[in-house]
Amino acid sequence: MADGNKIFDDLGKLMNDAAGVADGVRREAETAVKAQMERLVNDMDLAKREEFDALRELVQIQGEEIAELRKELDALRSKKKSS
Numbered sequence: 774m775a776d777g778n779k780i781f782d783d784l785g786k787l788m789n790d791a792a793g794v795a796d797g798v799r800r801e802a803e804t805a806v807k808a809q810m811e812r813l814v815n816d817m818d819l820a821k822r823e824e825f826d827a828l829r830e831l832v833q834i835q836g837e838e839i840a841e842l843r844k845e846l847d848a849l850r851s852k853k854k855s856s
Contacts, residue, residue, distance in 0.1 A: 820828075
């Protein structure tokens with residue numbers, strides 16, 4: 774019976790080793806794919822999220838400023854017509 778347990782112990786160790794190797798291969802593949810994707814994105818010259826958000830905020834502020842300037846211009850034109 775001791776030989777049967779040794780076989781199962783050896784089989785268990787072998788399966789653990791195989792799982793460890795498979796996990797290492799998976800991590801290595803993920804790292805390689807991630808590096809390749811980063812190179813691809815960098816080659817595409819895409820804007821980073823932070824840059825996009827900053828530009829969107831700037832455009833929104835400028836749009837509000839333009840609306841205010843148009844109101845002031847319309848008020849000046851109305852004043853000039855009534856003079």
